Amino acid sequence: MENYKPLLVITLAFSAAVCSYIYYADHQSAMAENANRKLEKKQEKKAVYARHILVKDIELARELRKRVLSGEDFSELAGKFSLCPSAQKGGNLGPVIRGQTLPAFEQAAFALDRGEVSGPVQTMFGWHLINVTDIMFQPRLPGEMRRLHKP
Secondary structure (H helix, E strand, O other): OHHHHHHHHHHHHHHHHHHHHHHHHHHHHHHHHHHHHHHHHHOOEEEEEEEEEEEOOHHHHHHHHHHHHOOOOHHHHHHHHOOOHHHHHOOEEEEEEOOOOOHHHHHHHHHOOOOOEOOOEEEOOEEEEEEEEEEEEOOOOOOOOEEOOOO
């Protein structure tokens, strides 16, 4: 048994080092994720990448939203139901910049987080369901555009 004491001490020290490293790595990852969320909240959204479904009837808009929330593909529904020419592209509008769209549409789009679907939004064109697929934030340095992606 005496011959195994150094090996036991080395094994215990190695195990403690591995556990410390794993704890440290997990802690650093959680801190980085938290910092990323705080940074996103502090920065102003410069643009949102959005797609939408435009219909004339609020009841149809509500029904389509239920279908999207239950798992149906937003792009397919946009292709079938949307009255906008963007329906051919699954409702994809690309980047929407502040001041580019009608105020009600802009307000709803910029209030959404990545992946969210708005409730029906009325404009002079009809009722929109808006889905934000990505967000571009205000640049930190002049001329620099940054996207922050959640892990």
